[in-house]
Amino acid sequence: MQQTRSIEMGTGLFVLLGMAALFFLTTQTTGSNSLSGSDTFEVTARFDNVGSLKNRAPVRMSGVTIGRVTSVRFDPDTLVAEVKLEIESQYDRIPEDSDAGILTSGLLGSQYIGLQAGGSDLSLQEGSEIEFTQSAIVIENLISKYLFKQDSGSDEK
Amino acid sequence: MSDAVDHLIEINDLYYSRGALQIFTGLNLRIRRRQVTAIMGPSGTGKTTLLRLITRQLIPDRGTILIDGIDIATLNQKELYSLRRRFGMLFQNGALLTDLSVFENVAFPLREHTNLPNRLIRHVVLTKLHAVGLRGAADMMPGQLSGGMARRVALARAMVMDPDILIYDEPFVGLDPISMGVIVRLVRKMNDALGVSSILVSHDVQEIAAVADCSYLLSDGKVAASGSPDELRNASSELVKQFMHGMADGPVAFHFDAPDYAEQLLGRDAD
Amino acid sequence: MLRELYFSFVDFLRTFGALQLFFLRLLANSPAILVRRFGLVVQQVYNAGALSLVIIMICGFFVGGVLGLQGYANLAKFNAEDSVGTFAAFSLLKELGPVITALLFSGRAGTALASEIGLMKATEQLSAMEMMAVDPLRRILVPRFLGGVISMPLLTAIFSVIGLFGAHLVAVDLLGVDPGAFWQQMRSSLEIGDVWEGIIKSMVFGVVASLLAVWEGYNAIPTAEGVGRATTRTVVITAIAVLILDFMITAIAI
Secondary structure, three states: OHHHHHHHHHHHHHHHHHHHHHHHHHHHOOOOHHHHHOOEEEEEEEEOOOOOOOOOOEEEEOOEEEEEEEEEEEEOOOOEEEEEEEEEOOOOOOEOOOEEEEEEOOOOOOEEEEEEOOOOOOEOOOOOEEOEEEOOOOHHHHHHHHHHHHHHHHHHO | OHHHHOEEEEEEEEEEEEOOEEEEEEEEEEEEOOOEEEEEOOOOOOHHHHHHHHOOOOOOOEEEEEEOOEEHHHOOHHHHHHHHOOEEEEOOOOOOOOOOOHHHHHHHHHHHHOOOOHHHHHHHHHHHHHHOOOHHHOOOOHHHOOHHHHHHHHHHHHHOOOOOEEEEEOOOOOOOHHHHHHHHHHHHHHHHHHOOEEEEEOOOHHHHHHHOOEEEEEEOOEEEEEEOHHHHHOOOOHHHHHHHHOOOOOOOOOOOOOOOHHHHHOOOOOO | OHHHHHHHHHHHHHHHHHHHHHHHHHHHHHHHHHHHOHHHHHHHHHHHOHHHHHHHHHHHHHHHHHHHHHHHHHHHHHOOHHHHHHHHHHHHHHHHHHHHHHHHHHHHHHHHHHHHHHHHHHOOHHHHHHHOOOOHHHHHHHHHHHHHHHHHHHHHHHHHHHHHHHHHHHHHHHOOOOHHHHHHHHHHHOOHHHHHHHHHHHHHHHHHHHHHHHHHHHOOOOOHHHHHHHHHHHHHHHHHHHHHHHHHHHHHHO
16 A cells, blocks of 8 residues: 555656646747737738748837737739738727838848838727838849849940 | 266367467367366477467367357357456466565456455455465565465465366476475365366376376377376376386487487588 | 568568557557556556656756757857757757657666566466456556556656756856846747647657557567567667657658
């Protein structure tokens, strides 16, 4: 009986430790769920070109993360990309005419959406659409534009 | 079939082979109720295999084994397990479960098959251990027991479900004379006191003579001789004589089949 | 030559098929054992899990420490030593935790299982059970299998957490990385899906390592030599299976 008891104790201790470790891993090592835990509202933005923007990419204002991208899809009716963003409810006074751009963190970093405050009295809320958008900068286009400009410039002279 | 009532186990024209090795070729054997039946034979004649066939741990290639007139090959898993509960088997080295104490080993079949309260289990187990004289060893682990004691515990375990057939696989191997005497006495006692039928596989002629009512001598996959120990001892067959009196050479040759000795020494056997 | 190759292929297929059937039989009997004979499973969780705890913790701590050192040394070249937490967490949670735990488990618990079952077979304990109308598969194999399956994810989680603290100790306390940066960088780049990838891996490895140990023990040739061979095979085959599966799961997850 004594032996059975120590086995039960050891097993119980082991399982508790394991559970605690699992709990630690699922809650303490990840930060992304701090957002999905709080209330959010969803807004839409259309871009001519989203570049390599991905789901769960951050939405930032003045460099502070205030939300995330929840879906990126191509809208066959308007023929542009439609991006849905969720923004934390505490930021409920972002002007409606704010400007959304797809930016890159660092030179080669991942892409995120940056919001630039507008001047309207009305605020973004659940279901609003951001009218003013600026597409991702595609390096190939940039380079070809530059080359083309130089080309045409030399022609004129 | 009229004498099927008298015979507990009937084996008819049994064939069994392992790989290319023919072990039984037309074996016929009858085991009577409430007797101690011994199955003897030189090493390697498949005595243990026969026990495994009787308990259907192995399945014969041909021939039938009837227990109480029922062909055991026709049993399904459930019927087989209920048949096996009628058997108590003592393995060569006891086969005690090494991670359980002596008490728990004997209690094992009760715990697995019944819902008896602990007090009753304790009572039954101690009774059986007392019968084999090891009530005092109940709390020991199998590793602490001597060979003879382990076998006695295994006997207590084999009896705990009150089987009506007790099977002993080489119960005398590797025991000192005193332990051997104890086991011989126990085999006889269990058989007579509990009214079970016993099947004993062994090649210890002396002990068998002391305990068996009837014995079979196996050789070459068949029964070579049968009868009471006395009858066997006085049999005229060369093979029986060699076995019963332990002679080195005879029909069972001392030399295993080999090329000619002189030829081999001279290295001429290569081709 | 071709004939031999063909036969060994057929042989492999047969063994593989037999292993699947064996696995199905274990699974089919698992729920009943889990409910009715829970005590047997607890005993095996103790044998496979609690007794492996010390080796898992020591190894986890030092693996984490090495990640701290290596991560710091290499990331410092890019002025990114703050990311050492991210580096250690990714390595531990997704790869090293599940894989090393599975390998250690097969070395510590798998070999114990295989040799225990093999010895039970060699000393006729399994036959004796069958003669007592007790199915050894249910009484011996299923509880041991379940014990391993339950223990592995828990052991892996403990390994990873201890590893993180080992990395923390080296990077923060020894090398002076800012503790806030250590955890914050980790949290902002690690997603819940990454943690799940590791947990799912450890579950799969738990099933595979336990299955192979029980299988090898049960099919050991019942002699001293046979049991020894079965024990060796357990470690070798488990290592191969775990690494192949690790690659496959990672490929699916990415």
